[in-house]
Amino acid sequence: xxxxxxxxxxxxxxxxxxxxxxxxxxxxxxxxxxxxxxxxxxxxxxxxxxxxxxxxxxxxxxxxxxxxxxxxxxxxxxxxxxxxxxxxxxxxxxxxxxxxxxxxxxxxxxxxxxxxxxxxxxxxxxxxxxxxxxxxxxxxxxxxxxxxxxxxxxxxxxxxxxxxxxxxxxxxxxxxxxxxxxxxxxxxxxxxxxxxxxxxxxxxxxxxxxxxxxxxxxxxxxxxxxxxxxxxxxxx
Numbered sequence: 001x002x003x004x005x006x007x008x009x010x011x012x013x014x015x016x017x018x019x020x021x022x023x024x025x026x027x028x029x030x031x032x033x034x035x036x037x038x039x040x041x042x043x044x045x046x047x048x049x050x051x052x053x054x055x056x057x058x059x060x061x062x063x064x065x066x067x068x069x070x071x072x073x074x075x076x077x078x079x080x081x082x083x084x085x086x087x088x089x090x091x092x093x094x095x096x097x098x099x100x101x102x103x104x105x106x107x108x109x110x111x112x113x114x115x116x117x118x119x120x121x122x123x124x125x126x127x128x129x130x131x132x133x134x135x136x137x138x139x140x141x142x143x144x145x146x147x148x149x150x151x152x153x154x155x156x157x158x159x160x161x162x163x164x165x166x167x168x169x170x171x172x173x174x175x176x177x178x179x180x181x182x183x184x185x186x187x188x189x190x191x192x193x194x195x196x197x198x199x200x201x202x203x204x205x206x207x208x209x210x211x212x213x214x215x216x217x218x219x220x221x222x223x224x225x226x227x228x229x230x231x232x233x234x235x236x
Contacts, residue, residue, distance in 0.1 A: 084163020
């Protein structure tokens with residue numbers, strides 16, 4: 001009977017150990033939020049052992065993502081903002097702000113049962129302008145850049161307060177002209193960039209100089225009468 005109780009006690013201890021291992025693993029909680037008026041950037045979370053998680057992984061909500069960590073030590077958050085935008089990272093630990101700075105990277109030390117929140121805020125700061133002209137002028141164009149917003153206008157036009165980055169322009173061709181290929185241009189921060197579009201056109205042929213003039217019946221009759229009055233050698 002005594003040996004039976006010992007065996008049952010050992011089984012109970014083992015069962016309790018596995019239950020604790022499955023349910024009571026110590027971990028830290030991390031939440032990463034992004035706020036932007038136009039587009040989100042990309043964040044990368046690097047653990048002390050070199051492993052990394054990114055916002056581009058499947059299933060990651062770019063606006064707000066939470067995760068649990070069981071590897072502790074130094075944790076680095078690196079952010080790549082969209083073109084033409086600056087980034088500010090605010091770090092909360094257990095609900096309190098511990099740092100807030102305009103930087104693309106920050107590091108913290110993670111301990112068991114820690115709770116961290118990283119708030120990433122983007123703002124337009126690297127702005128430039130783009131002047132667009134064409135020959136002939138007055139042509140419609142559409143433009144797309146590093147932000148989801150699309151632009152449209154007629155030449156000549158200057159777009160102001162554009163986020164720095166690469167822009168693609170599509171022009172509408174005038175009658176008799178070939179549609180040009182897409183144009184790309186890089187807008188630099190705090191600078192005015194210009195682009196000019198010329199068109200490959202086929203000049204309209206001068207129809208009046210190549211086709212005979214259409215005459216009325218009266219004109220034809222008059223010419224015939226005048227020809228009859230001329231001597232035979234002068235008639236044409």
